[in-house]
Amino acid sequence: MTTKQRYEHIIAWFNKNVPVAETELAYTDPFGLLVAVILSAQCTDKRVNMITPRLLADFPTAEVMAASNHEVIFDYIRSISYPNNKAKHLVGMAQKLMSDFNGIVPDDIDKLQTLPGVGRKTANVIASVIFNKPTMAVDTHVFRVSERLGLTTGSKNPLQTERELMKYIPAELIPKAHHWLILHGRYVCIARKPKCEACGLTPWCRYWHELNH
Numbered sequence: 001m002t003t004k005q006r007y008e009h010i011i012a013w014f015n016k017n018v019p020v021a022e023t024e025l026a027y028t029d030p031f032g033l034l035v036a037v038i039l040s041a042q043c044t045d046k047r048v049n050m051i052t053p054r055l056l057a058d059f060p061t062a063e064v065m066a067a068s069n070h071e072v073i074f075d076y077i078r079s080i081s082y083p084n085n086k087a088k089h090l091v092g093m094a095q096k097l098m099s100d101f102n103g104i105v106p107d108d109i110d111k112l113q114t115l116p117g118v119g120r121k122t123a124n125v126i127a128s129v130i131f132n133k134p135t136m137a138v139d140t141h142v143f144r145v146s147e148r149l150g151l152t153t154g155s156k157n158p159l160q161t162e163r164e165l166m167k168y169i170p171a172e173l174i175p176k177a178h179h180w181l182i183l184h185g186r187y188v189c190i191a192r193k194p195k196c197e198a199c200g201l202t203p204w205c206r207y208w209h210e211l212n213h
Contacts, residue, residue, distance in 0.1 A: 001204065006150055007168040009204045014180040017200060021179035023129050025049065030105035030130045031097075032056050035065075037125050038089055038117040043081040051077055062103040065094035089117025107131040121158065128178055134171040136162045136178055141185025148189060150206030 001009075014021075024045040027033035035056060039048045055076040059065040065073070070087040077083045077090075093115045097103050105126065106112055112123035124137035136142070138158035146152040146161050151168070155161040169177045188195050194207070202208040 003150070004168065006204050006206075010149060010151065010201055011169065011173065011177070013200055013204075014177070015173075018180055018183070021176050021183055023125070023179065024183075026052060028056075030126070031060075031062055033130060034093070034105055034115075034118075034122075034126055035090060037122045038093065039077060039080055039086055041082070041086070041122075047080060051080055059094075062094040062097035065090060066098045068094075086117065092116030093118065105130065107133070109133075109135060124162075125178075128175040132175055134166070134174040136165050136169075136174055138162045138165075139182065140191075141189075142178065142181045144191060145181045145185040145189045148194070148205065148207040149201060150204070 023033075025033065025036040025040060026049045027036050032052065036048050036052050039051065055073075058076070059068060059073070068091060070084075070091050073090050074083055074087040077086060080086065096115050097105065100114070101111070107127060107130070109120070109123045109127055112118050112126055113120060118126075121137045121139060124135040127133040127135040128137060138146075138161045142165075143155065143158055143161050146165060147155055152161050152164045155164065165177070166174065184201075185191075188199050196202060196205075196208055196211070199205070199208075
């Protein structure tokens with residue numbers, strides 16, 4: 001089976017079996033999602049969703065958050081991983097949005113990455129989820145699942161994985177494919193003991209094939 005065929009089979013399976021795939025982060029607008037994605041680094045979406053309603057009720061816009069300080073924000077997010085750093089990032093991000101972008105979340109990857117707390121992965125998530133751009137955010141789930149399935153081979157880093165996936169997945173499917181891989185990694189192809197017996201992708205999975213031959 002060629003790499004191209006593997007992609008075609010796996011994409012077809014996801015299209016049929018997971019027609020709707022979206023972020024599990026709760027948000028109502030671009031600023032809210034940006035806040036949630038910054039908070040989600042090394043933290044579960046579930047935990048982030050417990051924190052953002054109160055935080056965003058009191059700081060609903062970049063303008064309001066920019067006028068605050070990290071000690072105040074810290075109190076809202078203290079139960080999350082790395083609250084001190086993230087509080088500083090959120091205030092810095094809001095201030096930069098105000099000073100450089102009139103308080104509006106930009107749709108450009110490079111501009112997004114000028115915001116404190118926003119790396120390539122976060123920028124890709126925003127561009128994909130909010131602006132439906134063909135950007136592939138590679139987190140630990142995407143990295144692991146792509147390698148196990150055989151969509152990538154010996155990827156050294158997320159950027160390499162991103163480029164490989166972008167090469168084979170049709171542009172219009174990339175925003176959805178990002179969520180396919182994340183959700184598959186979160187619930188089926190889990191890190192320690194993948195649930196292969198419950199997985200519909202085993203006919204085309206390199207990991208399964210190597211395990212059973």
